[in-house]
Amino acid sequence: MNPSSISLPPVASPHHLTGNSISRIMLTVCAALMPATLFAFWLYGWPAIFLWLVTVLSALAGEALCLRLSERPVAAVLGDGSALLTGWLLAMSLPPWAPWWIGALGGLFATVIAKQVFGGLGCNLFNPAMVARVFLLISFPVPMTAWVAPLPITAATAPGLHDGLMILLNGVPQLDAIASASLLSFAKTELSRGVDLVHALSGAAAPASSLIGARAGSLGETASLLIAAGGALLLITGVIRWHIPAAMAAGLVVPAAIAHAVDPARYLDVATHLLSGGATLGLFFIATDYVTSPNTKAGQLVFGAGCGLLTFIIRTWGGYPEGVAFAVLLMNALTPVIDRYLRPRILGRDWRGAPLNPETERAKS
Amino acid sequence: MGLIETFLHRFAAPRWGVHPDDHKRPAADAPLRQLPLPERLYLPLQQHVGQPARPIVLPGQKVRKGQLVAEAQGRISAPVHASTSGTVAAIGEITAPHPSGLPFSAITLIPDGNDSAGDIDIVADPFALAPDEIAERVAAAGIVGLGGATFPSAAKLALGKRSKVTTLIVNGGECEPYLSCDDRIMRDHAADVVDGIRLMMHAIGAREALVGIEDNKPEAIAAMRRAAAGFAEVTVRPVPARYPMGSDRQLIQTLTGKEVPSDCRAADVGVIVNNVSTANAVHRALRLGEPLIRRIVTVNGGAVWQPGNLMVPVGALVSDLLDFVGLKSEPARLVMGGPMMGSVLPHAQVPVVKGTAGVLAFNEDDIATPPPSPCIRCGSCTQACPVGLLPLEMAALIRNDRLKDAAVLGLPDCIACGCCAYICPSHLPLVQYFSHAKSELWAQERSTLRMEATRKLAAERAVRLERDAREKAETAARRKAERAAQKAAQAAAEAALSTENAA
Amino acid sequence: MFAAVISLTLLGALLGLGLGVAATRFAVEGDxxxxxxxxxxxxxxxxxxxxxxxxxxxxxxxxxxxxxxxxxxxxxxxxxxxxxxxxxxxxxxxIVDDGPKLAVIAEEICIGCCRCLKVCPTDAMIGAPKQIHNVIREACTGCGNCIERCPTGAATLQPVPVTLPHWVWPKPAPALA
Structure with a gap:
């Protein structure tokens, strides 16, 4: 042994770490999104693929630009995969045939304004993908609500490579010809026209069709089954815990079930709530975002329940047909408060932080 | 272990902690080897919690094996004995097994190779001794907690007796990866361990002893069950293998359901925890009259040629151990203790102390640590923390030098187990944040105390100066008065004289 | 219109009254x-x-x-x-904290002049005229007054060596990104 091999400065324990890393987590989430994304590509064809590419690339470009400006290592930080995931999640929530500038603007907004302005990864208060989506929805309501019915890439009428590019650049040529309302906006429109839901939905697709994505919607809201499969993968690999998805599902399902039982003519049924809009994507992929959700179990339950409840409220009584993005953003704002008040109990102390009484502990056996 | 038990343990597994790869085998299965006597031994005076021992030998003096070379000082302290026979070469300083690389005092002993022991004082039946007498003998043998905490065992036994402890928990958890010295001692010396447990129960007056062993050590569980078969008061209880099961508060909660209040000691809830190696040391002290002069040390890690357990005299250098087991490559990092809580060593010229459970020589692959990235608030640390703290929040406060706020969040309850830093996907050095904050807060407390003392001294000086000035003024006034009186008397006398003359 | 004007006026008046009362009621005397x-x-x-x-x-x-x-x-x-x-x-x-320092007197140079005794703010100096002085380490604050007064340079400030129990873990370097 060489006695002079002094290791300075001292390294603290532990000397043994998990192989886990931020990039591994982010890439696992991307992998979980993959089946639903590929299926959506097949459903909506080339325009959707191009839009996805534009959104992801602009999210990465926005991140790179900010890193360059703040003189931080660009390659290392881009490599953590968080900007990729942000762009991906945003793309999943856009209308599949939206024009290119929607994706580009959204991707840049997500990483530059919603993430890097706050200080980058880990510092943002709000979910970047949802901030960008809401920004787009408020600023450009028409292209953001122009849904198209699925037109599988293999279908004869589906736009080819060239037509797809044209749609991306110029928008949908004859929107009315193929436009179709998503289930939730259809229900909202019918209700506002005074048609009750029992009649309105009798002709609409059954909720079961949402499972496999056979109706209009964004990339991420069509095939609930594949999204849920991705969610299951996240749960199994331990990337997310069950608390937020379960609480959010409960927060959405319980009031929906009660309301629907009271008046089926005015309130949508549970299956529609759970399977349409971004609900499935939201409860597995959006609300579970580490940075913007509470980090104790109790806090996550409250957070999830709040997301679910707010989604129900916004969908039922709000001005917009879909409420997941707003609900998640509202609960994001509450996260610091939840984290402050719902702390875990410290071993040997009661909930208020006072030491336990030794005599009661001694009496236990 | 029965099927039902296995099932129960799978589901009763605690929700805290982490489950690192244990890396215990093949080192745990290799037979125990004896380290040959090194050329020099360095016996540190501070191998325990409390006051350092005071040397009672002089350089040049010949000592026998087991002879007292430094006596305990104060109530919480432990004596040091010669690990072998030889000559005291010096009393000086050697690098401490501590990340700082600072020196501490040690007695240098040159072994004569005879390993001859002095007179041995053994009683025929230690169970006939009074409990206090057992504690005294344990104190005289210099036994400290061998699990790593190195709290003087006799003080603990006395505390147990005072606090009417009913349950002795024997810690065979050994939850640290890589280490297997406790496993080895339970496999090889189960009967001795059980005897030591019964002696400690006698000293405390405990009714039952629960031996908690992690279920990844089936051989040790079987050996201990066989050894404890004849004693109804000693029960072997397998516990789920989950780090940090070997931490006393976690083990107490798992075995008894009791939670030690954060401002209390385990004895306050009627429990005392001792390590299996400590039990073995108690057995050797009372049955063989041998003080704590040797221990089993696990030598392991990717850079070690023949990992395994060694019987090592206290005071041998880490380099002696590494030379004996052989190195595949120059170690990238040396650690004393386990990988989760052990101290990094500045170099290999540091002595093995009583609390050394392991010496780990890691190669580059073992310790590959990516650079830290920002916290993504994933909450893994909160979930892993066995104490229920919020490591990410505390670290964020400490990063901004808000140490007192971190203390309010529970920093003093942190046991530095390392679960948070182990699990962190951002590879943040969380334990270092907490160690920094704790030591910085202690330093600030010390300087506050010092400042208060200064203020008192300054006030006293002000009082003294005032008194001095007053006294000086009084003396001056008195002198003046005296002089005036003298003058007056003189004047009076002169006046009388002149009157007389005139008359 | 009137309701709004009246309610706002009332609100303003009430709050103003509250502030005025608080200002007199909780007034702080002196500094x-x-x-x-x-x-x-x-x-x-x-x-x-x-x-x-x-x-x-x-x-x-x-x-x-x-x-x-x-x-x-x-x-x-x-x-x-x-x-x-x-x-x-x-x-x-x-804070430039290069560690605590204590006064030390070199016995071979000290002439026992007692000047340091007089300037020590904490009475940490002991000694008498024509006797070698010494420092009570526990009482010394390291202020350096004695160093300035010492005619022979016997009094110096020496850093207190860091010992194991007083060592402080360094703060980790901040994360890169």
Missing amino acids: PLVDELIALMPGSNCGQCGMAGCAAAAQAIAEGSATVTVCPAGGKALATMLGEKLGISVDLGD
Whole structure:
């Protein structure tokens, strides 16, 4: 042994770490999104693929630009995969045939304004993908609500490579010809026209069709089954815990079930709530975002329940047909408060932080 | 272990902690080897919690094996004995097994190779001794907690007796990866361990002893069950293998359901925890009259040629151990203790102390640590923390030098187990944040105390100066008065004289 | 229209009344801050801060003409306490804390002049005329007054060596990104 091999400065324990890393987590989430994304590509064809590419690339470009400006290592930080995931999640929530500038603007907004302005990864208060989506929805309501019915890439009428590019650049040529309302906006429109839901939905697709994505919607809201499969993968690999998805599902399902039982003519049924809009994507992929959700179990339950409840409220009584993005953003704002008040109990102390009484502990056996 | 038990343990597994790869085998299965006597031994005076021992030998003096070379000082302290026979070469300083690389005092002993022991004082039946007498003998043998905490065992036994402890928990958890010295001692010396447990129960007056062993050590569980078969008061209880099961508060909660209040000691809830190696040391002290002069040390890690357990005299250098087991490559990092809580060593010229459970020589692959990235608030640390703290929040406060706020969040309850830093996907050095904050807060407390003392001294000086000035003024006034009186008397006398003359 | 005007007027009047009452009811006599700060200071009036004494330094801190890190003897602990009292965040990086120092007297040079005894703010010097002086380590604050007065240079400030129990873990370097 060489006695002079002094290791300075001292390294603290532990000397043994998990192989886990931020990039591994982010890439696992991307992998979980993959089946639903590929299926959506097949459903909506080339325009959707191009839009996805534009959104992801602009999210990465926005991140790179900010890193360059703040003189931080660009390659290392881009490599953590968080900007990729942000762009991906945003793309999943856009209308599949939206024009290119929607994706580009959204991707840049997500990483530059919603993430890097706050200080980058880990510092943002709000979910970047949802901030960008809401920004787009408020600023450009028409292209953001122009849904198209699925037109599988293999279908004869589906736009080819060239037509797809044209749609991306110029928008949908004859929107009315193929436009179709998503289930939730259809229900909202019918209700506002005074048609009750029992009649309105009798002709609409059954909720079961949402499972496999056979109706209009964004990339991420069509095939609930594949999204849920991705969610299951996240749960199994331990990337997310069950608390937020379960609480959010409960927060959405319980009031929906009660309301629907009271008046089926005015309130949508549970299956529609759970399977349409971004609900499935939201409860597995959006609300579970580490940075913007509470980090104790109790806090996550409250957070999830709040997301679910707010989604129900916004969908039922709000001005917009879909409420997941707003609900998640509202609960994001509450996260610091939840984290402050719902702390875990410290071993040997009661909930208020006072030491336990030794005599009661001694009496236990 | 029965099927039902296995099932129960799978589901009763605690929700805290982490489950690192244990890396215990093949080192745990290799037979125990004896380290040959090194050329020099360095016996540190501070191998325990409390006051350092005071040397009672002089350089040049010949000592026998087991002879007292430094006596305990104060109530919480432990004596040091010669690990072998030889000559005291010096009393000086050697690098401490501590990340700082600072020196501490040690007695240098040159072994004569005879390993001859002095007179041995053994009683025929230690169970006939009074409990206090057992504690005294344990104190005289210099036994400290061998699990790593190195709290003087006799003080603990006395505390147990005072606090009417009913349950002795024997810690065979050994939850640290890589280490297997406790496993080895339970496999090889189960009967001795059980005897030591019964002696400690006698000293405390405990009714039952629960031996908690992690279920990844089936051989040790079987050996201990066989050894404890004849004693109804000693029960072997397998516990789920989950780090940090070997931490006393976690083990107490798992075995008894009791939670030690954060401002209390385990004895306050009627429990005392001792390590299996400590039990073995108690057995050797009372049955063989041998003080704590040797221990089993696990030598392991990717850079070690023949990992395994060694019987090592206290005071041998880490380099002696590494030379004996052989190195595949120059170690990238040396650690004393386990990988989760052990101290990094500045170099290999540091002595093995009583609390050394392991010496780990890691190669580059073992310790590959990516650079830290920002916290993504994933909450893994909160979930892993066995104490229920919020490591990410505390670290964020400490990063901004808000140490007192971190203390309010529970920093003093942190046991530095390392679960948070182990699990962190951002590879943040969380334990270092907490160690920094704790030591910085202690330093600030010390300087506050010092400042208060200064203020008192300054006030006293002000009082003294005032008194001095007053006294000086009084003396001056008195002198003046005296002089005036003298003058007056003189004047009076002169006046009388002149009157007389005139008359 | 009228309802709004009236309600706002009422609201304003009520709040104004509340503020006025609070101002008289909870009025603070004098400035207790300086006294509170003086109570926190070491009180040895060693003069290391360059001011006339601890009271003057406290006055300066209260007025804002000196920072809370002004007192070298108090160090980080005092700066933190003062910062808490004043409700300001303290940048401890400002403090040049190159470790505590204590006065040491070289016995072979000391002539027993007693000048250091007179200037020591904490009576940490012991000795008598024509006797070699010494320092009580526990009482010395390392202010350096004795160093200036010593005619032979026997008194010097020596850093206190860091020992194991007093070692402080360094703060980790900040994360890259």
